[in-house]
Amino acid sequence: MKEIQTKILILILVVIGLTIFLYKHFNLGLPLTPDKKFEIWNVEAKISVKVEPGPTKIRFSIPKDPYGYAIIDENFVSGGYGQSIEDDGVNRNVIWAIRKNEGSDVLYYRVQLLKDPDLHLKRIEPKVDYIDTPEYSEIEKTAIESILTEVRQSSADVITFTRELIKRLSNTNNENVNILMKDIQNDKEYVLKLKYILAGAHIPARLIYLLELKDGARNADFVPYLEINDGNEWIPINPKTGSRGIKDNMLIWKVGDDPIVKMTGGEVSEISFSIIKSFKEIIALTQEKTEMTKSPFIEYSLLSLPINTQNIYRILIMLPLGALIVVFMRNLIGIQTSGTFMPILIALSFRETHLFMGIVLFVLIVALGLFFRFSLEKLKLLLIPRLGAVLTIVVMLMLFVSVISHKLNIVSGLSIALFPMVIITMTIERSSIVWEERGAGEAIKQVVGSLIVATLGYLLMQNKILEHLIFVFPELLLVILAIMIWMGRYTGYRLLELWRFRYLLINR
Amino acid sequence: MKLILPWKILKKKGVLGINQRNASYILPLNKRKYYPLVDDKLATKNLAIKYGIAVPKLYGVIEIYKQLENFDKIISKHDDFVIKPRRGSQGHGILVIAGRRKEKFIKPDDTLWSIDDIKYHVINILSGVYSLGGVPDSAMMEYRVKPSKFFNNITFKGVPDIRIIVFKGIPVMAMLRLPTSKSDGKANLHQGAVGVGVNITNGVTTSAVIGNEVVDEHPDTGNKLINLELPMWDECLKISSKCFDFTNLQYVGVDIVIDEDLGPLVLELNARPGLNIQLANLRGLNSRLKTINNLLKIPMEVAERIKLTRELFC
Structure with missing residues (x-):
């Protein structure tokens, strides 16, 4: 009786497990192997500071919803500093504060970013409708107005307008250009000058800081970039070439021209960024696909969990397989x-x-x-x-x-x-x-x-294929359970017993 | 040539494997609630006395550290004694004291222990070092068995014991375990003691193994081990069969020692007896268990059951 019950239970478990598995594979198209590798970028910012006696406050800008990337993990190493994060809708800042005697400290910010080319959120914040012309000086006013008039004639919208402007400004033989560009020292000032001139045509513009993601970079630096608003959303424009958009290896770190790090009660002695690329296998399951199928098998699967939690389950879910090995090695071998x-x-x-x-x-x-x-x-x-x-x-x-x-x-x-x-x-x-x-x-x-x-x-x-199989098809655990129940009723000899009782084989 | 698979041969010879022992006999037949009766040696001892079965006399029990103060009093009248954990397994943690020399105690291997060494051993027992599952335990001080003179020629120090497997109250297989110098005077087959197969019907030894090697003689004394008739065999069978009555365990291993003065004494019972008995007897256990499983009725009387042993396994 017990034998039959056990066999029926084993059969039921295997049938349920395999049915769901086959359904998910053939009807919902879930892949049997990890087919897509995703780029993960690990960025570490190291901020060395010299602290003066008294209260000290450091404000450091950190990425917020970066274009083409998803933040999957971040952490801070800040010693005895109090720490808070503020989010103004456009930027995020971490604020470290402490009151102590002088000395030097090192603070770290580490972020893990998943490169996701599909993740292009519209950049609409903050909304701007109209801006006033700045109060230009006499000389500036003549130069700017003359350039803007030329640009206006050969452009159709704000994007082509900006591109034309950048083209004109690169012509160093032009008298007006030389007047405007004479005191530009670096890229940041150049972008700010573009913003200043664009304001004359009532085009809202802003500076953004980009970080170039280069594998193994130890001292990466920021690239100032231009964004203009077409009344709808903010559009990144290359301030050198006038082309639209940003390269996919550029990470938008901060919006606005104030510095990345600000400090009171001391000074920042050094700030450096190191970058490492790695790959992770993540199930190629796009947002739309889930929407399309709306299958409860996917909606309520491990794939719906946050990536952090998923990563833990990737390990946990392999434990039964380890237990299976123990059962096998002990009871069968x-x-x-x-x-x-x-x-x-x-x-x-x-x-x-x-x-x-x-x-x-x-x-x-x-x-x-x-x-x-x-x-x-x-x-x-x-x-x-x-x-x-x-x-x-x-x-x-x-x-x-x-x-x-x-x-x-x-x-x-x-x-x-x-x-x-x-x-x-x-x-x-x-x-x-x-x-x-x-x-x-x-x-x-x-x-x-x-x-x-x-x-x-x-x-x-640690077998990647097995990990993928069990992670995407956790119903296979039912099959593992069935195998364990079967082994639990296995009454045959253990392999090593054949050796142990070898004398009984030979004698008599 | 026909290939014969090893497990087929073992199966044909009725050899019992550990998986089958657990799944076919221990799990279904030995009810969990009866385990404490055999896992707790003090309970076993008390029950055995109640059923008129001879056991080594208990000198005293130490359950908590505080009682260590009484230790000297417990052993004051005895020159030799044995200390064992109440819930020990596989003979772990058993300390034998063979005599005294001034303030010191002599172990069977002639090393000297101070009273503090012994107390430390008792403390370890109390902490659960040797108990099943590491739960806190008690220590029992009891009579040290003087083995029957019969064994003098075929053992090296230590106390030889007899293991009888009793299935549904019927003794099915027996083995004699003889300490050797390699086993350090312990009757433990893992450690190199000799396992001697015994004909269950008449107590005559049939075969002997050390580890997996078949031997004829005791390695230390050089005396023959085969065709010896064990003393008081009827009594041994009777005792082992009786043990079924108070444990309710259908499949049980009974360990018996034969004392020179007191005759057969039950040392302990085992609800999960090992399978080495098959090696010592060069014979499978499973076929005998099946024979008994096929019996329609099993008699209530001990004498009837032993008669059955003699009829079935001669």
């Missing part, structure tokens, strides 16, 4: 591990350290930990304080390994944040007892068994 699910946690930490370094690190720390654990044995400590002491030693060992590997320029040693220290501590304690009671062989056998399972788990859990 018969490998012994120290702790049931400890190998999965080790496998998870390999994501950070990578396989080889992970194994080296694990063996190193468990071996050193065991050494200290046996030394502690002489002190005859109670169980819980002893576990606490071993944990402390494990943490110190990690610090030590990180510092040493950093000095030796082995970067992986640093990325052990996820290394499950508590689990390692329990492994050490358990191994030391097995060691004492059953001998070193048994203890080593269990640790090696754990490492084998962890390695297999890692190889499976």
